[in-house]
Amino acid sequence: MAPRKIIIDTDPGVDDILAILLACSALPEELEILLLSVSTYPYGNIDVQNCLRNVVSLFYHVEKEIAWRKSQGMDAGFQTLQKCKPLVAVGPEHPLSDEMLMADFFHGRDGLGDVHASHPHLTPDDTWKALFSTAEQSNDPEETAIADELVKKDALFSVSKQPAHQEILRLLRENEPDSITIVAIGPLTTLALAAAEDTEAFLRAKEVVVMGGAIDEPGNVRSPAPPLSAAAVRAQRLVAEPAFRLIKQAPGPIRDMLNLRNQITPVAEFNTFADTVAAARVYALTSPNPHTTMPPAPPAPAGKPDGEHPPPFLAPYPETLSKRLKVTLFPIDITEKHILTRGEYRKTIAPLLASKSPLAEWTTAFLNSTFEKFETLQEGISGDAVGLQLHDPLCIWYCMAAAGDQKWQLNADEDIRIETSGHWTRGMCVLDRRTRRKREDDDVGERAGDSGNWLSGAAGNRLGRCVGTPGEDVFGGYLLKRVFAL
Ligand SMILES: [Ca+2]
Numbered sequence: 001m002a003p004r005k006i007i008i009d010t011d012p013g014v015d016d017i018l019a020i021l022l023a024c025s026a027l028p029e030e031l032e033i034l035l036l037s038v039s040t041y042p043y044g045n046i047d048v049q050n051c052l053r054n055v056v057s058l059f060y061h062v063e064k065e066i067a068w069r070k071s072q073g074m075d076a077g078f079q080t081l082q083k084c085k086p087l088v089a090v091g092p093e094h095p096l097s098d099e100m101l102m103a104d105f106f107h108g109r110d111g112l113g114d115v116h117a118s119h120p121h122l123t124p125d126d127t128w129k130a131l132f133s134t135a136e137q138s139n140d141p142e143e144t145a146i147a148d149e150l151v152k153k154d155a156l157f158s159v160s161k162q163p164a165h166q167e168i169l170r171l172l173r174e175n176e177p178d179s180i181t182i183v184a185i186g187p188l189t190t191l192a193l194a195a196a197e198d199t200e201a202f203l204r205a206k207e208v209v210v211m212g213g214a215i216d217e218p219g220n221v222r223s224p225a226p227p228l229s230a231a232a233v234r235a236q237r238l239v240a241e242p243a244f245r246l247i248k249q250a251p252g253p254i255r256d257m258l259n260l261r262n263q264i265t266p267v268a269e270f271n272t273f274a275d276t277v278a279a280a281r282v283y284a285l286t287s288p289n290p291h292t293t294m295p296p297a298p299p300a301p302a303g304k305p306d307g308e309h310p311p312p313f314l315a316p317y318p319e320t321l322s323k324r325l326k327v328t329l330f331p332i333d334i335t336e337k338h339i340l341t342r343g344e345y346r347k348t349i350a351p352l353l354a355s356k357s358p359l360a361e362w363t364t365a366f367l368n369s370t371f372e373k374f375e376t377l378q379e380g381i382s383g384d385a386v387g388l389q390l391h392d393p394l395c396i397w398y399c400m401a402a403a404g405d406q407k408w409q410l411n412a413d414e415d416i417r418i419e420t421s422g423h424w425t426r427g428m429c430v431l432d433r434r435t436r437r438k439r440e441d442d443d444v445g446e447r448a449g450d451s452g453n454w455l456s457g458a459a460g461n462r463l464g465r466c467v468g469t470p471g472e473d474v475f476g477g478y479l480l481k482r483v484f485a486l
Pocket of ligand 1: 010011012013015016185186392
């Protein structure tokens with residue numbers, strides 16, 4: 001069987017690290033990992049380097065694990081990784097929603113037109129160099145190992161000097177159309193940037209698998225789970241402002257108000273909430289007429305003609321497109337049912353810790369603190385019953401399955417739209433739950449009684465949605481078995 005070629009777009013927290021470990025443990029005939037695209041803003045005040053550090057640490061520990069397994073006469077595992085080295089590329093540092101909000105607030109008022117001027121991007125080159133030099137200067141042995149990892153010739157990954165969205169486009173152009181699956185397990189900013197820069201190249205993707213959305217379940221937006229590095233945790237404690245910061249406008253009452261409000265929504269799932277504009281733009285590509293679900297473009301700044309703004313990544317797509325994008329959504333409705341309990345983890349990992357598996361020691365270091373954190377958040381659940389929801393790893397499991405595996409239940413062509421501008425509902429997935437007859441015309445124009453074009457057969461999104469998997473109860477065990485080659 002030819003492997004599924006994947007690009008993983010990630011905001012590497014605990015859940016993502018488990019997902020990436022699962023992908024790396026795949027057989028060469030299951031997956032080929034081309035690229036890890038690392039977006040770097042979701043923790044707000046945790047900088048880009050911490051996100052990259054998590055990914056580099058992962059490869060460092062996998063490498064140590066492989067050497068250890070070989071020394072023990074065990075199966076080394078991580079076969080796909082040993083066969084094909086993934087690239088790691090740096091993604092954007094702030095969401096498109098930022099741009100939209102900034103534009104809303106300032107265009108036409110004081111002519112602070114160019115939002116880019118207030119959002120300087122580090123180049124990937126600068127970012128890698130900074131990661132290297134801070135790691136090199138550190139006294140912490142884990143940190144210095146990262147510096148070594150970055151210059152090693154035989155490392156398990158290579159560093160990309162291109163911004164992540166351009167690296168994605170290059171891979172899509174250089175591979176056969178419909179041969180690459182993009183697995184998005186963070187906010188969709190990078191994918192939205194790629195889609196805006198070259199829509200047709202982006203449409204060469206075979207499928208985009210997204211962990212995102214809350215359909216019938218309440219949302220899960222709250223302060224993010226603790227990041228992995230101790231330094232990052234310390235840094236977070238020093239900052240009195242909200243941990244999750246969507247707005248990077250200069251300090252002041254408007255920013256404070258938006259930051260506070262944006263942490264509070266009962267209806268949104270985190271990835272969608274963190275960049276609603278990006279999610280809406282990517283999902284619009286599933287529509288027969290993308291303009292029917294695109295978020296509104298921000299107005300031209302004062303004194304500039306219409307069309308001069310917005311910048312390309314907020315501008316409409318070309319009017320005619322060669323195909324629709326295939327998106328398969330994994331909302332929290334399905335992902336949250338897949339749990340790794342502390343008890344199962346503890347029992348499985350105990351013999352590995354006893355025999356000094358480097359990977360078991362690393363995962364235990366961050367999972368123990370995660371289980372502790374969840375124990376304080378979940379009422380009535382304690383000890384071994386505390387569970388970690390495997391949102392991101394579930395998307396990888398789906399990619400590892402053989403095409404057409406009947407055990408995966410997928411709804412087709414659902415018109416799920418993303419609320420990008422709601423006062424109380426930013427990031428909400430909106431569906432038409434009315435039982436109204438569809439319009440017979442195939443027109444995309446609004447009609448009396450159908451504002452929003454919910455009833456037109458030519459408007460709206462067409463998303464696939466996972467509603468059933470091969471096993472809610474078995475996945476935690478499967479993940480451990482794969483990652484630890486048991
Ligand atoms: Ca994630």
